[in-house]
Amino acid sequence: MASSHSAPAPTAESSPLAFFFDQFQSQLPFQLTFPASLPSPNVWTSIAVVVLSLLVLEQTVWRAKRKFLPGDKWTIPIIGQFVNSLHPSLENYQKQWAMGPLSATSVFNMFIVIASANDFARKIFNSSGTYTEPMLVAAARPILEHDNWVFLNGKVHIDYRRMLNQFFTRKSLSMYLSLQDQIAREHFQEWLADSTDEAQPVMGPMRYFNMATSLRVFCGSHVPRDTVRLISDKYWLITKALELVNFPLHIPGTKVYNAIQARKVAMKHLLKAAALSKAHVRAGGEPDCMMDAWCKVMFAQEREYSDKEMAQVVLSFLFASQDAMTSGLIYAFQHLADHPEVLAKVREEQEQIRGGDLTRGITLEELDSCTYLRATVKESLRLKPPVLMVPYKVTAPFPITPDYTAPRGTMVIPSLYPSLHDPAVYPEPTSFLPERWLDPKGTAEQSPKNYLVFGAGAHRCIGYEYALMHIAMVVGTASVLMDWEHSTTQESEKVQIIATIFPKDGCLLKFSPRQRK
Numbered sequence: 387m388a389s390s391h392s393a394p395a396p397t398a399e400s401s402p403l404a405f406f407f408d409q410f411q412s413q414l415p416f417q418l419t420f421p422a423s424l425p426s427p428n429v430w431t432s433i434a435v436v437v438l439s440l441l442v443l444e445q446t447v448w449r450a451k452r453k454f455l456p457g458d459k460w461t462i463p464i465i466g467q468f469v470n471s472l473h474p475s476l477e478n479y480q481k482q483w484a485m486g487p488l489s490a491t492s493v494f495n496m497f498i499v500i501a502s503a504n505d506f507a508r509k510i511f512n513s514s515g516t517y518t519e520p521m522l523v524a525a526a527r528p529i530l531e532h533d534n535w536v537f538l539n540g541k542v543h544i545d546y547r548r549m550l551n552q553f554f555t556r557k558s559l560s561m562y563l564s565l566q567d568q569i570a571r572e573h574f575q576e577w578l579a580d581s582t583d584e585a586q587p588v589m590g591p592m593r594y595f596n597m598a599t600s601l602r603v604f605c606g607s608h609v610p611r612d613t614v615r616l617i618s619d620k621y622w623l624i625t626k627a628l629e630l631v632n633f634p635l636h637i638p639g640t641k642v643y644n645a646i647q648a649r650k651v652a653m654k655h656l657l658k659a660a661a662l663s664k665a666h667v668r669a670g671g672e673p674d675c676m677m678d679a680w681c682k683v684m685f686a687q688e689r690e691y692s693d694k695e696m697a698q699v700v701l702s703f704l705f706a707s708q709d710a711m712t713s714g715l716i717y718a719f720q721h722l723a724d725h726p727e728v729l730a731k732v733r734e735e736q737e738q739i740r741g742g743d744l745t746r747g748i749t750l751e752e753l754d755s756c757t758y759l760r761a762t763v764k765e766s767l768r769l770k771p772p773v774l775m776v777p778y779k780v781t782a783p784f785p786i787t788p789d790y791t792a793p794r795g796t797m798v799i800p801s802l803y804p805s806l807h808d809p810a811v812y813p814e815p816t817s818f819l820p821e822r823w824l825d826p827k828g829t830a831e832q833s834p835k836n837y838l839v840f841g842a843g844a845h846r847c848i849g850y851e852y853a854l855m856h857i858a859m860v861v862g863t864a865s866v867l868m869d870w871e872h873s874t875t876q877e878s879e880k881v882q883i884i885a886t887i888f889p890k891d892g893c894l895l896k897f898s899p900r901q902r903k
């Protein structure tokens with residue numbers, strides 16, 4: 387093979403790339419060829435210079451943005467901490483939090499500031515509309531759609547949220563409690579019927595149960611029962627794609643592509659539900675679900691929300707109720723199985739408050755008086771908070787401290803976990819101690835600012851009351867109807883992160899009908 391370029395013999399000074407090429411060639415027993423159409427070594431040199439300059443620029447920008455914040459001295463070229471973010475782990479996050487109250491990292495040139503201290507976390511939560519906007523994760527926009535209300539910020543968000551808040555008051559939510567109880571009992575029956583000698587992972591059944599409950603509460607009978615399984619399965623594809631980092635192109639076969647297709651199917655049914663709900667309320671039907679309650683309010687006012695807007699709102703609610711609530715419920719079952727002394731107290735309280743009648747659902751007033759049950763749920767969510775951190779994006783230079791201003795475009799992440807494991811507020815922070823919530827003068831009750839399970843500020847979880855009521859009702863009812871054993875493994879205390887956290891072994895439980903002692 388003859389070489390097709392006739393440039394003078396390169397030296398390291400004249401062209402480093404061509405020089406290396408010649409060095410490489412000298413090692414080979416045959417002649418390598420530059421086809422005539424390939425750029426000459428001088429062009430390669432120019433490309434190398436540009437690439438090198440970009441790499442130097444990248445490091446310079448990283449150091450200029452990071453300033454004195456703890457973090458890598460040099461960022462990994464181009465990808466940053468991409469590999470770590472592909473496999474997020476609590477251990478890696480803990481390392482990052484241990485770096486300091488504020489620390490820096492980067493993924494694909496996205497500069498990220500992570501707040502571990504409670505003051506800074508709350509400062510970020512409270513900055514939306516002035517310095518920041520909610521970011522969720524990059525894939526959230528194409529999946530939930532760009533015009534979904536969850537991406538609103540500032541005044542428009544406050545107005546929209548004010549309208550939705552009225553459907554999440556305790557009074558509004560109490561009308562669904564008996565329905566929730568009925569659905570829970572149906573699912574308990576299924577879990578008991580499916581129970582085998584071996585404990586089974588409960589992630590799948592719990593997720594489906596939450597979807598069935600949430601669809602009933604949000605959409606009533608406007609989503610037929612036989613569609614619930616379909617939407618639940620589709621939603622799993624959506625959840626799996628909502629990772630901190632995803633493949634940037636949404637081509638067939640990628641998680642985000644699958645999630646977009648799944649959203650289209652779910653939206654088809656939710657759009658139909660919105661139209662049916664409007665027709666039901668227009669015809670004078672009594673509200674039987676959140677969509678109906680919304681229609682009733684909106685027909686009495688001037689602003690009419692389109693079927694698409696209503697369906698998108700429910701889509702956003704389902705995301706949260708599916709994932710975070712499943713995490714909260716699974717850990718509540720796990721913690722109670724691992725602490726029989728706590729379960730015994732929960733049962734005693736339930737039997738007392740229900741007056742021995744275990745066949746009927748619990749009322750809101752009764753639930754309110756379950757002091758020990760509510761402390762148990764609160765403690766379970768503290769110990770294993772479903773959401774570890776919430777990404778926000780800086781929209782204007784944000785002075786987080788007097789010395790450090792996060793530049794526009796930075797991803798700022800308030801972390802919830804460190805505040806919820808602060809030993810000064812929660813002594814023995816890794817122990818499950820519902821009693822800490824029973825002393826009104828104790829540090830736990832005296833430091834509500836540390837209880838960041840549901841976030842803080844303008845975007846604080848809209849569903850927190852619903853989630854707390856649901857988990858308490860389910861666990862309370864389960865405690866008097868069933869026994870459950872937890873098969874502990876080496877992975878039970880380890881955490882896997884699928885948008886929210888779950889026991890790494892999927893939580894292996896064996897349910898059986900309650901044996902009264």
Ligand code: HEM
Pocket residue numbers: 511520536547702703704706707710711714771772773776838839840841842843844845846847848849850852853
């Ligand atoms: C244990 C269960 C849950 C946990 C731990 C949880 C946690 C959170 C957290 C940490 C945030 C971010 C708050 C912030 O940025 O300050 C959030 C937002 C949100 N959650 Fe939840 N959530 C739960 C259940 C639910 C449920 C059942 C719903 C259903 C309605 C829901 C709907 C939402 C919505 C719509 C937002 C965004 C609110 C806004 O931007 O105004 N969540 N949640």
